[in-house]
Amino acid sequence: MLEGIFVDGLVFSLMVIGILISYRILDFADLTCDGSVATGAAVATMAIVNGLPIPLALVLSFLAGVLAGMVTAAIHNKLKIPGLLAGILTMTMLYSINLRILGNKANVPLLRVETLYSKLPKIFTYFSPEWASLVGTLLVVLFVKVLIDIFFRTDLGVSMGAMGGNEQMVISQGINPEVLKLMGIGISNGLIALSGGMLAQYQGFADANLGQGMIIQGLAAIMLGEFLFSTNRISLLTLRAILGAIMYKALMFFGRKYGYMIHITPNDFKLLTGILVIASLFIAQTRSVASSKGAKKKAMARSLARHEAALKEEN
C-alpha cells in the first residue's frame, strides 16, 4: 500500500521535473502542462490499445508532448505574447485534440491489454507485484533524471539555464533565445506527457480531463521539495523535484485516508493544493525577509563597533 504512494509519486515526479525545467530553469510560466499531460495519457493509451509495444507508446507520448510544448514556444516567439497566455492557448486547443486522439471519447480504459504495470510484475518476478511496479517506475525515473542531469551540463543545457537567468546575456553570446525556448519548453512538455503516459497505464485509463489543475500540483511539489535543501546543482534540483513529488503524493494519500476525521473530502484537494502553494510562497518570502533583516542587524552592529573603535582611537 505504501509502495503505491511511491509509484504514484515517481510517475508524478517526471511531470514535476518537466515543470521544474519550464518554471525554474527557463523562467517561463508555462501552462501547457494541463493539456500536455492528458495528451501524453491519450497517446500512450491509444498506442497500447492499438497493439503497439509499451516502450514505443511511451516514446510517442513523449514526442507528442514535445510537439505541444514547441507550439506554445512558437506562439510566444512569433507573436511576442507572454508565455503564460501562449500556454493557455495551447492548453485549450489541446483539450479538443486530446478528445480527437481518444476517438471522440472522454475516457478510454486500458482493459484486457498488456500495460507497463501488468508487465512489470512479470519482469521482476523476484518481487511482489507492488514492489515490481515500484522498482520498474524507479528505473524509468532514474533513467530520465540522469539524462536530464547530463543534458543540463552540456553547453546547450548551460546556455538554457543562462537564458532563464538573463535573456540578454544569451543574445549577447550570439544565441537565438527563440530556438532555446523551442527546445526547452519542448523537453519540458515531453517529460510532462511521458508522465501522463505512465499515469494512464498506472490508473488503467486515459481521461480528457486528466490534466485539470496538474500545473498547480506540480508547483506545490516543487515548493515542497525546496524546503528540503537549497542548491544550484542540476542533479540535486532534479532529486529535489522527485522528493517533492513523492512528498506531495504522500500528503494527498494521508489526506484521503485520514482527512474525513476533519471533514476533508477529495473534493477539497484542489483548494488545499492551492493553499499549500500560497503557504509555501509565504514561508519562502518571510524567510528571505528574516535573513535580510538579520543581515541588516549584523551590518549595523558592525558599523557601530567600527564607529566606537574610531572614537576610542581619537581619545
Add this chain to the structure above:
Amino acid sequence: MLDITNMTKVFYPGTVNEKMALDDVSLHVNKEDVVCVVGSNGSGKSTLFNLISGTYPLTSGKIIFDGTDVTHSPEYRRAMTIGRIFQDPTKGTAANMSIEDNMITAASKGMKGLRISLNNEKREMFRHLLEPIGLQNRLKDNVGLLSGGQRQALTLLMTVMSKPKMVLLDEHTAALDPRNAQIVMDLTERYIKEFRLTALMVTHNMQFAIDFGNRLIMMDEGTIILDIRDEEKSRLTVNELVRLFKNLRNKEFTSDEGLLTKD
C-alpha cells in the same frame, strides 16, 4: 570596419508621441579606432548603440559591418562579432549560475551543442583569466553573489574572451563606485590594447573622453555635431569642447555630469 549611412530612427511614428531619435546619421569607424561618444541625455547615444547592435530596427539607412550588410540581421547574429556591455552590471551575466558556467557560455559564440566542454583544463584557463579581477578562487560561486564592480569586470572579461571584432561600451562604469569604475576602466584599456579591439564608448566624463582613445564624437538632438580625431583630439580641453558646442548649437552644454567631472 563599421559603415553607417543615413541612419534614421523615429520612435512611435504617426502618433502624437512621434520622436526623431536619430536624424540622418552617417559614421565611419576604422579598424582599431577607439571612439568616445559624448552628449547630453536624449542626444541619441543609446539609440545609436541600440541600432548598431540590432536591439530594434532602423527607420531608414544602412549599416555595413566588416564588409557585410547587417541592417536587417537580428541582434543575436550581430552579437557574434559585436560585443556589448551595458551600464547595468546585471545585464551581462546570469546571476543564477556559477562563474564557470557563465564563462563557458561565453567561451564560444553562437548556438551550443551537446558537448560538455567545461573540464579541468578549461577551469584552469578561467582561473588564469580571472586573476586580474581577483575572482580566481570563486569559479563555483553564483554570479549573483558578486558586487556590481566584480560583475561588470566579469562581463568585460567574458566579452573579450569571445574575441569580438568590435565592442560597444554603453557607460559601462557609470553604475559603479569610483574605485570599481577605475578598476573596470583600467581593464577596459588593457584589453583594448591587448586584443587590438575596435571600440565605441559612451561616457559622461568629458575629461575622460578627451584622454581616452583616438577619436571623439559629440552628439546632440539625434545628430553627430563634432567628430575630432588623432592630432586634433590630443590638443582638446574640456573648456574648448564646451566652447565648440556653444558655437555650434548656440546653446549651453547641459550635461551636469559632463561638466562636474571635467577635472
